[in-house]
Amino acid sequence: MTEPSAPTTAAPADRPRPRPRGEETKRLILDTAMRLFRERGYAQTTMRAIAQEAGVAVGNAYYYFDSKEHLIQEFYSGSQVEHRRAAARTLTSETDFAARLRGTLHAGIDANAPYHAFAATFFKTAAEPTSPLSPFSADSAPARDASIALFREVLEGSTAKVPADLRDDLPELLWLAYMGVILYWVHDRSPGQAKTRLLIDRVVPLIDRALSLARMRVVRPVVREVIDLVRALRA
Amino acid sequence: MTEPSAPTTAAPADRPRPRPRGEETKRLILDTAMRLFRERGYAQTTMRAIAQEAGVAVGNAYYYFDSKEHLIQEFYSGSQVEHRRAAARTLTSETDFAARLRGTLHAGIDANAPYHAFAATFFKTAAEPTSPLSPFSADSAPARDASIALFREVLEGSTAKVPADLRDDLPELLWLAYMGVILYWVHDRSPGQAKTRLLIDRVVPLIDRALSLARMRVVRPVVREVIDLVRALRA
DNA sequence: CTCCCGACTTGAACACGTTCAAGTTCGGGC
DNA sequence: GCCCGAACTTGAACGTGTTCAAGTCGGGAG
Numbered sequence: 128m129t130e131p132s133a134p135t136t137a138a139p140a141d142r143p144r145p146r147p148r149g150e151e152t153k154r155l156i157l158d159t160a161m162r163l164f165r166e167r168g169y170a171q172t173t174m175r176a177i178a179q180e181a182g183v184a185v186g187n188a189y190y191y192f193d194s195k196e197h198l199i200q201e202f203y204s205g206s207q208v209e210h211r212r213a214a215a216r217t218l219t220s221e222t223d224f225a226a227r228l229r230g231t232l233h234a235g236i237d238a239n240a241p242y243h244a245f246a247a248t249f250f251k252t253a254a255e256p257t258s259p260l261s262p263f264s265a266d267s268a269p270a271r272d273a274s275i276a277l278f279r280e281v282l283e284g285s286t287a288k289v290p291a292d293l294r295d296d297l298p299e300l301l302w303l304a305y306m307g308v309i310l311y312w313v314h315d316r317s318p319g320q321a322k323t324r325l326l327i328d329r330v331v332p333l334i335d336r337a338l339s340l341a342r343m344r345v346v347r348p349v350v351r352e353v354i355d356l357v358r359a360l361r362a
Numbered sequence: 363m364t365e366p367s368a369p370t371t372a373a374p375a376d377r378p379r380p381r382p383r384g385e386e387t388k389r390l391i392l393d394t395a396m397r398l399f400r401e402r403g404y405a406q407t408t409m410r411a412i413a414q415e416a417g418v419a420v421g422n423a424y425y426y427f428d429s430k431e432h433l434i435q436e437f438y439s440g441s442q443v444e445h446r447r448a449a450a451r452t453l454t455s456e457t458d459f460a461a462r463l464r465g466t467l468h469a470g471i472d473a474n475a476p477y478h479a480f481a482a483t484f485f486k487t488a489a490e491p492t493s494p495l496s497p498f499s500a501d502s503a504p505a506r507d508a509s510i511a512l513f514r515e516v517l518e519g520s521t522a523k524v525p526a527d528l529r530d531d532l533p534e535l536l537w538l539a540y541m542g543v544i545l546y547w548v549h550d551r552s553p554g555q556a557k558t559r560l561l562i563d564r565v566v567p568l569i570d571r572a573l574s575l576a577r578m579r580v581v582r583p584v585v586r587e588v589i590d591l592v593r594a595l596r597a
Numbered sequence: 598c599t600c601c602c603g604a605c606t607t608g609a610a611c612a613c614g615t616t617c618a619a620g621t622t623c624g625g626g627c
Numbered sequence: 628g629c630c631c632g633a634a635c636t637t638g639a640a641c642g643t644g645t646t647c648a649a650g651t652c653g654g655g656a657g
Contacts, residue, residue, distance in 0.1 A: 148604065148605070148652095148653085149604075149605055149606090152605085152606090173642080173643065173644085174643080174644060174645080175642095175643080175644095183606075183607090184606060184607045184608060185607090185608075185644090185645090186606070186607060186608065186609095186645090186646080186647080187605080187606055187607075189644095189645065189646075190604095190605070190606075194644080194645080195644065195645090311595075314496075314498055322595060325594065325595070326591070326595060329587070329591045329594070330591065332587075333584060333587055333588065333591070336583075336584050336587075337584065340580070340581065340584070343580070345575065345578070346575065348571075349568060349571050349572065349575070352564070352567075352568055352571075353568065355564075356561070356564045356565065356568070359560065359564070360546075360557060360560070360561060383622090383623080383624095383634060383635070384634070384635055384636090387635080387636090408612080408613060408614085409613080409614060409615080410612090410613080410614095418636075418637090419636060419637045419638060420614090420615090420637090420638075421615090421616080421617080421636070421637060421638065421639095422635080422636055422637075424614090424615070424616075425634095425635070425636075429614080429615080430614065430615090
């Protein structure tokens, strides 16, 4: 009932408990792993190689990361940040919806381009529904919400006239389209993933056009149903 | 230059060479594996357990199957056959496009329902672009083409009026939509995957409606562009 | 200074998928 | 009847991700 072990000395309000002594070890392991992944690919990089290259014991890597896959998780959130950064230029200079969407999609590819070679493997684990790495999983909710928020920015910073009932859900649909682009990109074997760029450049005007059509009287009921369906499935 | 080893005795035209002595062993291993997969899940089923349960050595399983994943490949093609069978009832009795599409999509879920629990794992490996199990891979081309052909049947056996330039590519687009449904199904944690059923029931009328709209003058250019894009990406 | 405790580190050990050199079986040619 | 070669079968051994009991280290309480 009484205070358990009253605080003596000066008030320790600055750093309560987590004094990360081994924080740099964690960074070292992570950086080494990412380097080896890029150099040799994910499957060809063993945990033993990572540990040896980083100069630590293999068990030590597991002290900081739950599994080999979780090493990728870090890269995942980092890529999200990079996407935001790369999209910023477009989002601060453009007001046209199509231009903003196009720039943001390209920025997403730019942010991940250095990792295309082993993004395939990453995507494999991400596709598993039970995996915490799945973009649809609860664990990924923060990154996903951040990504959706980015597409909300795309929309709201634009001059596009969007029906009121679409404004709320469109960002999520744009994010879904982005996931589709990523899916295509992962499978894209063309040099420099040129076909993915082509896909973006040609699909953006289509979305833009579809948005205009969405205001037509004949099309409205369809749009209405799409919105309802999305909401029903999310529930 | 002369005939190498002229055929003696009666003409052996019936069975040239592949006399499958161990064909039943292969079936035994496969059946055992599928049973254990259903009972314990994919990851929890070891190759040693499969071999032991089937009463063979572990190496023997590798004589018939290249890897643990390839055990799933068999189920994959089997599921394709089952889908066809399950869709047949609808396709022989219905002529309305929406009804045919709906029945065929539901049939696809029916065919895979018993395996939903471990389909997740299966899907994981299938999502890897380099995997021979990927629905987009060359190895899967036969199964994919067969599936697309099924959706061509859906369209051509129907009374739907479809613009000529869409008729060729629509089956592939329908197959793509089917892949989307499967993707949702894999992630669907609702009891009995009810939400996937809901998705099908509500998305089919939308597709049907969109097909009607595709004939409108204002919409035609958009349709035209979609077709061109699909063709460009396939090339 | 000494002791203690939690943060950190170690590497041998485990379970698994996979490989492979060595064996066994069997049908047909002689 | 005998033998050959191909089809088939075996299980020990390898490399991998992962675990864990046993340490080491460092800073604060006494």
